[in-house]
Amino acid sequence: MTLTILIAMFILTMAMGVPIAFVFGICSIIYFVFISNMPLTMIGLQLYNGVDSFVLLAIPFFILAGQLMNRTGITKDLVNFVQVLVGRLPGALAQVNIVVSILFAGLTGAAVADTAAIGSILIPAMKKEGYSASYSAAVTTASSIIGPIIPPSIIMVIYGTITGESIGALFMGGFIPGILIGMGLMSLTLYFAIRENHPRRTEPIPKAEIWRRSKSAIIGIIMPIIIIGGILSGMFTATEAASLACGYAFLIGIVVYRSLSAKDILDSLLEAAVVSSVILLIIATAKLFGMVLTIERIPAQIAEIMMSLTQNKIIFLLLVNVFLLFMGMIMETGANIILLAPILLPLAVKYGVHPLHFALIMIVNVNIGLTTPPLGVCLFTAAPIAKTSYESIAMKVLPFVAMEIAVLLLITYVPEIVLIVPRLTGFL
Amino acid sequence: MRKVVIFLKRLSDQTDRLAMWISILYSFLVTIIVLGSVFLRMMGRAPSWSEEFARWLLVGIAFVSSSVALRRGGHIGITVLVKKLPRTLARVVIQLTNVLVLIFLGYVCWFGMVAAIQALPQTGDIIPVSAIYVKLHVPLGGLLMMVHVLYYAACAMTEDDPTEFLLSQ
Numbered sequence: 001m002t003l004t005i006l007i008a009m010f011i012l013t014m015a016m017g018v019p020i021a022f023v024f025g026i027c028s029i030i031y032f033v034f035i036s037n038m039p040l041t042m043i044g045l046q047l048y049n050g051v052d053s054f055v056l057l058a059i060p061f062f063i064l065a066g067q068l069m070n071r072t073g074i075t076k077d078l079v080n081f082v083q084v085l086v087g088r089l090p091g092a093l094a095q096v097n098i099v100v101s102i103l104f105a106g107l108t109g110a111a112v113a114d115t116a117a118i119g120s121i122l123i124p125a126m127k128k129e130g131y132s133a134s135y136s137a138a139v140t141t142a143s144s145i146i147g148p149i150i151p152p153s154i155i156m157v158i159y160g161t162i163t164g165e166s167i168g169a170l171f172m173g174g175f176i177p178g179i180l181i182g183m184g185l186m187s188l189t190l191y192f193a194i195r196e197n198h199p200r201r202t203e204p205i206p207k208a209e210i211w212r213r214s215k216s217a218i219i220g221i222i223m224p225i226i227i228i229g230g231i232l233s234g235m236f237t238a239t240e241a242a243s244l245a246c247g248y249a250f251l252i253g254i255v256v257y258r259s260l261s262a263k264d265i266l267d268s269l270l271e272a273a274v275v276s277s278v279i280l281l282i283i284a285t286a287k288l289f290g291m292v293l294t295i296e297r298i299p300a301q302i303a304e305i306m307m308s309l310t311q312n313k314i315i316f317l318l319l320v321n322v323f324l325l326f327m328g329m330i331m332e333t334g335a336n337i338i339l340l341a342p343i344l345l346p347l348a349v350k351y352g353v354h355p356l357h358f359a360l361i362m363i364v365n366v367n368i369g370l371t372t373p374p375l376g377v378c379l380f381t382a383a384p385i386a387k388t389s390y391e392s393i394a395m396k397v398l399p400f401v402a403m404e405i406a407v408l409l410l411i412t413y414v415p416e417i418v419l420i421v422p423r424l425t426g427f428l
Numbered sequence: 429m430r431k432v433v434i435f436l437k438r439l440s441d442q443t444d445r446l447a448m449w450i451s452i453l454y455s456f457l458v459t460i461i462v463l464g465s466v467f468l469r470m471m472g473r474a475p476s477w478s479e480e481f482a483r484w485l486l487v488g489i490a491f492v493s494s495s496v497a498l499r500r501g502g503h504i505g506i507t508v509l510v511k512k513l514p515r516t517l518a519r520v521v522i523q524l525t526n527v528l529v530l531i532f533l534g535y536v537c538w539f540g541m542v543a544a545i546q547a548l549p550q551t552g553d554i555i556p557v558s559a560i561y562v563k564l565h566v567p568l569g570g571l572l573m574m575v576h577v578l579y580y581a582a583c584a585m586t587e588d589d590p591t592e593f594l595l596s597q
Contacts, residue, residue, distance in 0.1 A: 013525075015506065016509075016510065016524065016525050017505050017506060017521070017522070017525055017595070017596060018505055018525050018528060018529060018595070018596075019504060019505035019595050020504055020505055022503070022505075025532040026528050026529070026531070040539050041539055041542050041546075042539075043535055043539040044541070044543030044544070044563070045543050047491075047536065048487060048540075048543060048562075048566055051486060051487055051490040052486070052487055053483065053486070054479050054482065057458065057462065057483070057486050064459065240462065243462040243466060246459050269451075269459075270452050272455050273454060273455040273496075274451060274496045275497075276489055276493070277489055277492075277496070277497050278503055278504065280489065280490035281490060281491070284490060332504045374506050374509075375504070375506050
């Protein structure tokens, strides 16, 4: 009965347009006031404890580093550099869009930042070359999800905080799945380019120009090396490495590019705080709601139901993927991780799935939800940039989502794709 | 009613400006502290208080900056359904949403304050300052958010298109 009331309240408040952080809060309050006899003082304590974490500090740092780097003009340099690499392939700008997302993934930990930064440069450029607005936005949106899969990644920081999994190991595990998604999207783009005769660059770029573009791009590519190298060497925690990335971005923007104004810095600091607060408030209230679920033994009930459905690992993983894809459609990625990882991870371990492998399945899966309606956050971000409707992008993005699901199934049933890099780097 | 909307707008603007400057300050301090402590550690002089202080600033960012996000409609939610409703029904749903959020924020303010007062005799693990100053950020954030929700509720009642004043845009 309690479970039914909670689910009904949850769906109703979400459908009414209540922001997700408040949905968790409202449902928790209803439980505390009307259903349980828990002391209400728990509310203040749990909200505070939810965000009192040094590891979570990596979130504002990764956002700040991404903001600063973008304001220096590095995104344009990356685009120019990738033009050299894949500009002669059919559907050149679409291919550039995807490859830049792979490189940009090393600068940012969030998909929305990727959509906004790359989209604002490449969507208008693609439209100018004759691509439809919805297709340009669909390619940008679909490739944005590589951002949180290739390190650094905010969602991996959240996963590591919630489950205790090593953030370094999660970062390493994301490399190959991220690149595979990029390759999958590129092959689909190639197919569309040949079928619909999309334009490509025909004239070669002079050698001097190639050298100039490569030199500018290297400045951006060094940043992920600092982050990953710092963590791998064991010298820094993920939070410290993220703060170093901010220091590097400040240095580049002020000394090398000289393009960061005082206003840019103030705006970046504000943006880092505000964007982080959205995630942090969800974490705080989701922890409160998570406590409600634990008191009601809901994780145990779900485990019992799942175990009675199947004992087979392959079917279990399929069911989990279907469930997570559905949840990704209706709930924010961070909220999904905070709420579902503590429930599903112990269950997956019971079925014999490696915890790190399961982590990546879950992270890739919920990130796909960023591009699917009704709560495709990247679709919302891309629509005003492309000056087209949310619905038209949602339709065009479907083949790309199908490709991402195909890659998801590949990494689900071939664990080594995820585990090989952490193994080679000594995390396993 | 017009006067109430004007008053709430002014109040919302002023609280927003205050929260913005607090956010910038905390964001700046937390970056300097963690970055500085990394360099000092490499020189063998790591400050013991930096981690705790950085965590405290994060709590401030979580609750105070959330109010800035709320004023901008930056909190994530599903608004597709409400936007499809006829205008009168949408107005009712939006106001119901505002009431629910206000009740939740009321609880956050009250019990956040209770938790803060209880923390008065406690100090940080390393920093010898009362934890009340950190925990007060929870009710402060709740209060700042309530101001914005009240302003949005007043606008949703008086303006032609209530969906322009959804808490999540």
